[in-house]
Amino acid sequence: MNELKTKSPILLVDDEEGIRRVLGISLADMGYQVYTADNGEKAIELIRTIRPPIVITDIKMPGMNGIDLLCRIKKEFPDTEVIMITGHGDLNLAIKSLKFEATDFITKPIHDDALEIALKRSHERLSMRNQLKSYTEGLEDLVREKSAKLLEAERMAAIGQTVAGLSHTIKDLAGGLKGGAFVLEKGIEKKDMGYLNQGWEMISSSVEKIAALSMDLLNYAKTSEIHCQICHPDQPVEEVMELMKSRAEKEGVVLQFVSDKNLQPFAFDPEAIYQCLFNLVKNALDALQNIHRKSGDKTITIRSLHCNGWGVEYRVEDNGCGMDRQALGMIFRSFYTTKGTGGTGIGLMMTKNIIDKHNGEIHAWSEQGIGSRFTVKLPK
Ligand SMILES: Nc1ncnc2c1ncn2[C@@H]1O[C@H](COP(=O)(O)OP(=O)(O)OP(=O)(O)O)[C@@H](O)[C@H]1O
Numbered sequence: 106m107n108e109l110k111t112k113s114p115i116l117l118v119d120d121e122e123g124i125r126r127v128l129g130i131s132l133a134d135m136g137y138q139v140y141t142a143d144n145g146e147k148a149i150e151l152i153r154t155i156r157p158p159i160v161i162t163d164i165k166m167p168g169m170n171g172i173d174l175l176c177r178i179k180k181e182f183p184d185t186e187v188i189m190i191t192g193h194g195d196l197n198l199a200i201k202s203l204k205f206e207a208t209d210f211i212t213k214p215i216h217d218d219a220l221e222i223a224l225k226r227s228h229e230r231l232s233m234r235n236q237l238k239s240y241t242e243g244l245e246d247l248v249r250e251k252s253a254k255l256l257e258a259e260r261m262a263a264i265g266q267t268v269a270g271l272s273h274t275i276k277d278l279a280g281g282l283k284g285g286a287f288v289l290e291k292g293i294e295k296k297d298m299g300y301l302n303q304g305w306e307m308i309s310s311s312v313e314k315i316a317a318l319s320m321d322l323l324n325y326a327k328t329s330e331i332h333c334q335i336c337h338p339d340q341p342v343e344e345v346m347e348l349m350k351s352r353a354e355k356e357g358v359v360l361q362f363v364s365d366k367n368l369q370p371f372a373f374d375p376e377a378i379y380q381c382l383f384n385l386v387k388n389a390l391d392a393l394q395n396i397h398r399k400s401g402d403k404t405i406t407i408r409s410l411h412c413n414g415w416g417v418e419y420r421v422e423d424n425g426c427g428m429d430r431q432a433l434g435m436i437f438r439s440f441y442t443t444k445g446t447g448g449t450g451i452g453l454m455m456t457k458n459i460i461d462k463h464n465g466e467i468h469a470w471s472e473q474g475i476g477s478r479f480t481v482k483l484p485k
């Protein structure tokens with residue numbers, strides 16, 4: 106016999122001692138390590154300990170018969186090949202056993218040729234199954250490896266984008282500081298108060314921007330966690346109204362809040378949501394800044410609405426400059442800003458981050474020259 110089968114364990118189950126002995130000798134001659142059992146229960150116990158890849162069992166046995174044993178083996182150890190030994194009149198039983206996934210059947214009296222053919226079939230099936238298993242495992246590894254690489258690439262791209270945006274902002278700020286320092290130096294050199302004042306103004310405005318940027322970054326880092334508490338959804342809107350009304354008034358913008366009286370308190374992070382609404386209103390005010398509309402015609406409306414299945418829906422609408430489609434597709438990206446050194450491009454990224462953490466939704470609608478509307482939905 107070939108080397109593969111050397112010492113491979115095989116279990117022989119038969120209630121007739123004579124068959125166990127004769128067949129046992131043949132199998133041992135073929136190079137198997139032969140284990141025997143005289144009934145189904147003992148066979149199952151042996152299989153659990155020695156795990157033979159092949160089991161040969163008589164089909165008719167007192168107690169658990171061969172078909173029952175076959176079914177139990179296939180249920181508990183589906184990779185085991187089971188060869189049935191049948192008597193002359195057992196054709197129906199033999200066919201039944203094939204239905205239950207027996208590998209083959211051999212009829213008594215057992216000829217070595219028939220036995221060898223059945224065993225060859227078993228080995229072919231075993232090696233085919235092993236090959237299939239290693240192919241599938243290889244495939245799974247490949248998929249795992251590829252997705253890990255893809256995720257890493259995405260993460261690196263996101264970091265790259267963030268770093269690029271941040272460096273751009275810092276470069277602008279450094280440019281402002283350098284310019285200021287240059288004018289200041291000229292002022293000192295020429296003892297010219299005009300230069301000195303101008304240089305100083307440039308420097309202090311850059312310093313203010315740096316302070317604002319670091320505050321934004323700090324706030325952004327803080328949004329990594331949200332702390333929910335039961336709160337009325339109008340509360341953060343009222344706080345934003347309070348803070349923004351004087352700037353709105355100064356810039357001739359009508360800032361109004363329309364609340365839905367059916368709203369009920371629910372759990373969310375009021376401070377984080379305040380931050381979001383503040384960003385949206387600040388952007389709306391910025392969007393109205395260079396707009397040629399009669400003051401009084403410039404409006405920002407914040408609405409809190411009851412929305413089925415949600416805790417609240419906020420809408421922040423303005424009739425400011427609006428955006429084209431391309432800009433609209435960029436606004437939630439880190440450091441995307443059209444405000445030069447006047448903005449850091451963190452506001453909406455941070456807002457989206459907070460809404461995501463609440464498992465909420467944020468959508469933006471905008472049309473150039475008409476205005477914008479931001480919708481935020483928070484789940485109960
Ligand atoms: N209501 C709006 N109307 C028109 N454009 C808007 C509006 N809101 C946002 N944008 C556009 O989206 C860009 C990104 O907004 P975002 O709030 O993220 O950054 P920013 O306002 O530029 O800077 P900051 O970090 O100070 O908020 C803005 O620069 C602006 O071009």
Ligand SMILES: [Mg+2]
Nearest residue numbers: 384388452453
């Ligand atoms: Mg902003």
